[in-house]
Amino acid sequence: MGRAYIQNIIVVLFSISLLSACVKDKPTVPDVPATQPVSTHKLYIACEGSLSNGNSSLYLYNYASQTEHGNIYEASNGGAKLGDVLQSITRIGSRLFLCINNSDKIVVLDTASHKQVGTISITKPRYILRISDDKAYVSTLFSNKVYIINPQTMQVTGSIAMPYQNPEAMLLRNGKAYICQWDTACGNVYTVDISTDKLLQTIPINSRAPHGMAVDKGNNLWILSGNVHKGKRAAFTVLKPDDEVLKTMYFADKVDAIKPVCNNAKDAVYFIEVDYSGGTANNGVYKINTTDNTLPQTALIPAQSFQYFWALGIEPNTGNIYIGDPKGFIQKGSVQVYTTDGKQQRSFSVGVGPGNFYFD
Numbered sequence: 001m002g003r004a005y006i007q008n009i010i011v012v013l014f015s016i017s018l019l020s021a022c023v024k025d026k027p028t029v030p031d032v033p034a035t036q037p038v039s040t041h042k043l044y045i046a047c048e049g050s051l052s053n054g055n056s057s058l059y060l061y062n063y064a065s066q067t068e069h070g071n072i073y074e075a076s077n078g079g080a081k082l083g084d085v086l087q088s089i090t091r092i093g094s095r096l097f098l099c100i101n102n103s104d105k106i107v108v109l110d111t112a113s114h115k116q117v118g119t120i121s122i123t124k125p126r127y128i129l130r131i132s133d134d135k136a137y138v139s140t141l142f143s144n145k146v147y148i149i150n151p152q153t154m155q156v157t158g159s160i161a162m163p164y165q166n167p168e169a170m171l172l173r174n175g176k177a178y179i180c181q182w183d184t185a186c187g188n189v190y191t192v193d194i195s196t197d198k199l200l201q202t203i204p205i206n207s208r209a210p211h212g213m214a215v216d217k218g219n220n221l222w223i224l225s226g227n228v229h230k231g232k233r234a235a236f237t238v239l240k241p242d243d244e245v246l247k248t249m250y251f252a253d254k255v256d257a258i259k260p261v262c263n264n265a266k267d268a269v270y271f272i273e274v275d276y277s278g279g280t281a282n283n284g285v286y287k288i289n290t291t292d293n294t295l296p297q298t299a300l301i302p303a304q305s306f307q308y309f310w311a312l313g314i315e316p317n318t319g320n321i322y323i324g325d326p327k328g329f330i331q332k333g334s335v336q337v338y339t340t341d342g343k344q345q346r347s348f349s350v351g352v353g354p355g356n357f358y359f360d
Helices: 003-021 072-076
Strands: 042-047 057-062 067-071 086-092 095-100 105-110 116-121 125-132 135-140 145-150 155-161 167-173 176-181 188-193 198-204 210-215 221-227 232-239 245-250 256-262 268-274 284-289 311-314 321-325 334-338 344-349 354-359
Touching: 042 086, 042 311, 057 072, 057 086, 067 072, 072 105, 086 125, 086 354, 095 125, 105 125, 116 155, 125 167, 135 176, 145 167, 176 221, 188 210, 210 256, 221 256, 232 256, 256 311, 268 311, 311 354, 321 354
Parallel strands: 167 210
Antiparallel strands: 042 057, 042 354, 057 067, 086 095, 095 105, 105 116, 125 135, 135 145, 135 167, 145 155, 167 176, 176 188, 176 210, 188 198, 210 221, 221 232, 232 245, 256 268, 268 284, 311 321, 321 334, 334 344
C-alpha cells in the first residue's frame, strides 16, 4: 500500500482528532546532470489532493522574490484538471514531468508556458529519475516494474522487472541507478546498469521496505526503510561508496519516518516523523548530522497538536527548510519556511495535500 493510499486513514484520524479537540482549520535527491538549466528560483509544489477526488494541483513560488502563484496548471490550461494524486515533479530539459499517481499518467508541461504538451500512460507512476535527455526511469505502485521512457518522444520504450513490488525512490550514484522497493518482504536495495537497463547488484540492508534515499558529501548512501502500518520498524542504513554497510540506526517502535533529504552542504540529513493521530511525540522535522551514530530524539521543527508534515525540501540558495502541512487532506494546505536553525520565516497557502517540492 503506497503512502498516497494512506490518505483515507489519515483523513479519518485527523477528522476525529479535530472533533475531539474542538479545533477548526488546524510521502530523494538524484545527481544533478550538468545539462540541466541553472536555477530560476522557482519552487514547484505538488499538491496531491484528496484521494479519488481528482483535485490535485500544481503551485508555484518564487523563493527569490517571495511571490506566490496559484494553481498554475489550471490557469495555463483553460481550467483543465490535472487528475488524481500529483505524486512528484521532475524537470528534464525544457519540460516538467508530473506523475499523476491515481490517474495512471504522466502529464508533460512546457516550463515556459506551463501548458500541457503531452501525456504518458503508465499505471500508478510515483517518481522519475533522469538518466539522460532521451531516457528516464519511472517507479510505480502495486507492480514490480520500473518503466523506461523517452522524454523527447514521450513514449514508453521498455521496462525493468524488479524482484519485489512497489519500486519507490531512485537516484544516481557511481554511474548506477539505485532503486528502493517499498515492499515489506524486501530487505535489499538494487542497482541497475543505466547503459543496458539490467539489474546489477542486490545490496542487503538490515531492515525491510526501503523507500527513501539521500547521498551525503562523502558519497555515502542514506537509506530510509520501514512500514510501521505493517509492522516493519523504521531504520536508517548507510552504505559506503563501495556499497558496504557503514551503520544502521533503528527508530523506536511505532515511529514512522519518511522523506529524507540532505542539506546543501550534504553534512546533515533532514527527515519527517509523523503521528497521524495528532500527538506531538515523534512528530515533526528532525536533523541528523552525517557523522552521528544515534538518531535525534528531539525535533528541530516540532509539529503542533493535531498537525503533521507531509513534504520536505531545502532551498538551494539559503538552505532554508520548506515544509508542507496537508491539514489532514480535508482543506487547503500550507507551506512553511524555516531557517536552518528552525526559526519560522513565513507561511503561505497552497492546494490540498502538499506532498512534494521541486526546486528549479
